Amino acid sequence: MKALKTFLAAALMLGAAHAAHAGPTLDAVKKKGFVQCGVSTGVAGFSNPDSKGNWTGIDVDLCKAVAAALFGDATKFKLTPLNTQQRFTALQSGEVDVLPRNTSITLQRDAALGLTGVGVNFYDGQGILVSKKLGVKSAKELNQAAICLQPGTTTELNLADWFRANKLTFKPVVIDKFDELVRAFAAGRCDAYTTDISALNVIRTTKLSNPDDYIVLPEMISKEPLGPMVRRGDEQWATIVKWTLNAMIEAEEYGITSKNVDEMLKSTNPNVQRILGVTPGAGKNLGVDEKWAYNIVKQVGNYGESFERNVGQGSPLKMQRGANALWTQGGLMYALPIR
Ligand SMILES: N[C@@H](CCC(=O)N[C@@H](CS)C(=O)NCC(=O)O)C(=O)O
Missing domain, CATH: 3.40.190.10 (Periplasmic binding protein-like II)
Incomplete structure (x- = not known):
């Protein structure tokens, strides 16, 4: 209990410190040239290394997507494997910039740990x-x-x-x-x-x-809504991670895939034009390149592609979409609109 109190006090102070310097994460990430993501120590389909040390999974894809949005290059990321005990302190202390790591968003984590859950990339229980x-x-x-x-x-x-x-x-x-x-x-x-x-x-x-x-x-x-978390007090950074996830889901909804994204640049659908930066605005508002979502989809894929490749039918896990299907197909995946 005492340890918890000390921990919470530290977390609150950290939260306050970050509120005083709004927006430092994007600058720091740009300066170092890569995004540092906290992932699990190895849960196949979510974040897991192969025998050559290449990590894959839907959480790794989210990390790559943030890199693609920021740098136009999905390889500009590094991973920090974290077990369940280590994950929150690593994010609070700044050791990682974002925590896309099979972590459930709960009120206590959102309100008392100085962290913010920015969306759900896997509905679980x-x-x-x-x-x-x-x-x-x-x-x-x-x-x-x-x-x-x-x-x-x-x-x-x-x-x-x-x-x-x-x-x-x-x-x-x-x-x-x-x-x-x-x-x-x-x-x-x-x-x-x-x-x-x-x-x-x-x-x-x-x-x-x-x-x-x-x-x-x-x-x-x-209910275990798993999703990426960031430190509280840096809204700009939270917004970028939130809309990166949204872009992956929204791309699936509009049928934009890594295979057809170049074709889709010619689409006359105004939503597709906005998502892909043909009609500029979204990138400027976020503080990233107008091609941010194009780069995510081209280099990483939309949410459905990432799901199928890592945990779905294209993977040994063969999980059904279930609650993770799009809302238009009876699931809970509902992207906030990019406009
Ligand atoms: N979603 C729950 C449970 C997360 C959890 O326990 N994950 C385990 C289950 S596999 C895990 O990530 N283990 C791998 C590790 O510790 O690196 C939470 O956020 O507390």
Whole structure:
């Protein structure tokens, strides 16, 4: 509790300091020539290195998109892998410029940590993974179970709330290093593993040796809107990251893809013309090049392309769009209009 108070006090002071110098992040990023993004230490589909150290994922794509918007070059970025405990201090301290890292936006994080969530790039919810050997079909059968989870997450509170509401108890097994926690679960040190359902699917299919021996239970016990966060007090920077994400979603909505974006420059649709900078204004308003969204789509792709390549049908994860489909297709992805 004391540690939390000290942490919050520091966070508030930091917030105040940033409010006094509005707009420093863009200048600093331009000066160093790249954007520094905080990502997870390795969650396939979100941010994950291959054997050559090349990182991919929807969170990495968001980072690349910010680089494309700012520099016209999606390679002008660096990544800082951060576990659940390290992520907020890294953003508060300025070690990273933006945190596109499977992080849920909550009131406490938005209001008390001196941070701002600027949008949602993946609508998720918390679930529970168990070995089939346990023989349970519902989370309601997990009374007194030992449950693996990472600290500094929304996970523990949600789990406690849900178990209390269902008049059940559990024993948390808390380990901060992701791979260590997965190993503990695989070794049978906990009966169940809980985190965002997307990550449970990643763990099951990419980290456990026999995926078919495990199931994700049917209960979704919380809402986890995952999205990029920035430091509070630098509205210009927050606006750039927010509209970068919006541009990816809006491009999908207007059918602009990395493949057809050059053709689309000839579109007579006034919205497409504004998005792609054929009709100037959006870039100037944001303080970036008028080709900002063109560069995002050309070099990184629209939201749907990024989704399919990283977590959807073009990836081993084969996730459905579900809540992450466009609002026009029954999902929740609704871009604010670029005009
Ligand atoms: N969305 C939740 C949970 C995030 C979370 O626990 N993510 C884990 C699940 S995989 C993770 O990123 N682990 C990888 C790491 O720590 O680098 C939150 O923001 O607190």
